[in-house]
Amino acid sequence: MNSRFAVAVHILTLLQQGGGTPMTSEYVAGSVNTNPSLVRRLLGMMARAGLTTSQLGAGGGALLARPADRITLGDVYRAVDAGELFGMHREEPNPACPVGRNIQAVLQARICAAERAMQAELDRTTIAELGSDIGALDAADAPRKAG
Numbered sequence: 001m002n003s004r005f006a007v008a009v010h011i012l013t014l015l016q017q018g019g020g021t022p023m024t025s026e027y028v029a030g031s032v033n034t035n036p037s038l039v040r041r042l043l044g045m046m047a048r049a050g051l052t053t054s055q056l057g058a059g060g061g062a063l064l065a066r067p068a069d070r071i072t073l074g075d076v077y078r079a080v081d082a083g084e085l086f087g088m089h090r091e092e093p094n095p096a097c098p099v100g101r102n103i104q105a106v107l108q109a110r111i112c113a114a115e116r117a118m119q120a121e122l123d124r125t126t127i128a129e130l131g132s133d134i135g136a137l138d139a140a141d142a143p144r145k146a147g
Helices: 004-017 027-031 038-046 072-078 098-123 127-145
Strands: 052-055 061-064
Touching: 004 027, 004 038, 004 052, 004 072, 004 127, 027 038, 027 052, 027 061, 038 052, 038 072, 061 072, 072 098
Parallel strands: none
Antiparallel strands: 052 061
C-alpha cells in the first residue's frame, strides 16, 4: 500500500471538517503538505468513485459527494489504492522443488484472508468517525496549546 490511501483519507476528512465549503486543491495541498497536482489526481479518482464532486467558478473547489457518515475507509481504499496488497513472486518458483511448486497456493490462501480482514476493518470506519476523533484530539490538545 502506498501513501495515496492516507492522503485521500486526509483530503476527505478535511472536506468533511469544512462543513460544505468548497476547497481548492491548493488549500487542500497546504494541509496535506504536498503538491496540488497530487491532490487533483486523487480528487479525480475519488470523483470517479462517487466520493467527491467539484464546484466550478469563483469560490469553487472540492466537496464531498455524499455525507461523511456514508463514506467508509474501504470506499477510499477501493477508489485510490485497490491494487494487490501483497505481491507474489515475479518469476514462477522452481516446480521441481516441493516448496517452489506449492508456496504460491498456500501463501495465496493466507493473503486472501488477510486482505478480506483488512477490507472488513476499513469498511467499519467512516470519514465522519475520523472527523469526530480529530475533533476530540484537537479539543484535548487545546489546553496544552493555550498554556
